[in-house]
Amino acid sequence: MRYQSTTGLDHDQIQELVAPIHQVLGPSHRPTGRPAALGLYRSVLLTLVLLRQNLAQTVAADWFGVSQPTVSRVFRRIAPLLGQVTCPHTPPLPEALRGRVVLVDGALIPTHEHASHRKANYNSKHRRPGVTAQVLAALDGTLLAVTGPVEGRTHDSRAYTLTGLNLLLTDNQVVADLGYQGTPAIRPRRKRPGHKTHTPADKIWNTSVSAIRAAVEHAIAHLKDWKILATGYRARLSELPTVIRIVTSLEHYRLAGDTSE
Incomplete structure (x- = not known):
């Protein structure tokens, strides 16, 4: 499946994000109980779709076959990690x-x-x-x-x-x-x-x-192709500065891997 039109990143770029996030999270600490509703790759994919398309969480939940609370938990967990692992692609100021x-x-x-x-x-x-x-x-x-x-x-x-x-x-x-x-x-x-x-x-x-x-x-x-910054931010205003930093880092990451720019 091609993801560039929905996430802004191609399959290889998404895979390159999953590996360092896996390292940051470390081994799973869930030896028992139900398996996670979404694996790490699909969690990263879901978070990118929310940032890129600014979908309502209920719509994203239908897309990924999970509940809205699961979408909310995944986004809050993965979005900061995306900013963390793409931060090295942001040019240092000044x-x-x-x-x-x-x-x-x-x-x-x-x-x-x-x-x-x-x-x-x-x-x-x-x-x-x-x-x-x-x-x-x-x-x-x-x-x-x-x-x-x-x-x-x-x-x-x-x-x-x-x-x-x-x-x-x-x-x-x-x-x-x-x-x-x-x-x-x-x-x-x-x-x-x-x-x-x-x-x-x-x-x-x-x-x-x-x-x-x-x-x-x-x-x-x-x-503003990252629609969360273009079509109406719906979450807490106190979290918007963090979202802007995450999207900025992702845009630098996208540009670093896009030879057509």
Whole structure:
């Protein structure tokens, strides 16, 4: 069976994840009693499907022939291990940024509406609740890093400071969009006072900046192929930073094994 369309990883990549997870877990400590509902390989497969497709756990339970509580237990057990074993594929910062031109953009991660966070996480631009993370990419679109989330109402220029990028990227040339007004980033130019249109020089500048920035948009699009970050995160908000780290590590792992990128 082919799994790349449902998990984002091919069969060999999944097998390469199972081996180190087996080493981390060690030998089974269940000498008696009923066997586990899912073996390790299918547990890893189930967790990847949940991250990639953001299925409701009841639907995933039907797919894998287990109960919803089993799906929940498997996900909570295996997801952190996926992040742990793929972590070496994540480029270390700030070494990975040294000497690079860095593209930065904010990405909204939609969430379900939580009463206690309704106002703080409502993003007026996208007209939906969520949190935002700053995505860093190289000029060729290679994903470099994803910051922790901030409240969905936070403007990108403010998030740039809150997430520490103003300190991390001090020695880098940064390219961003108009939302980063007030930061040192290279960005498109606004219309000049008294002008209804851009000057010819500004049009050329903005076109050039937009062409460069397209790479970070591609990086965000690939990151959001992990639908748990794109179609509405349903679990506890306190666990979302960990999920973002896990997905980021998996995306770096996927890119390391994808020669077509």
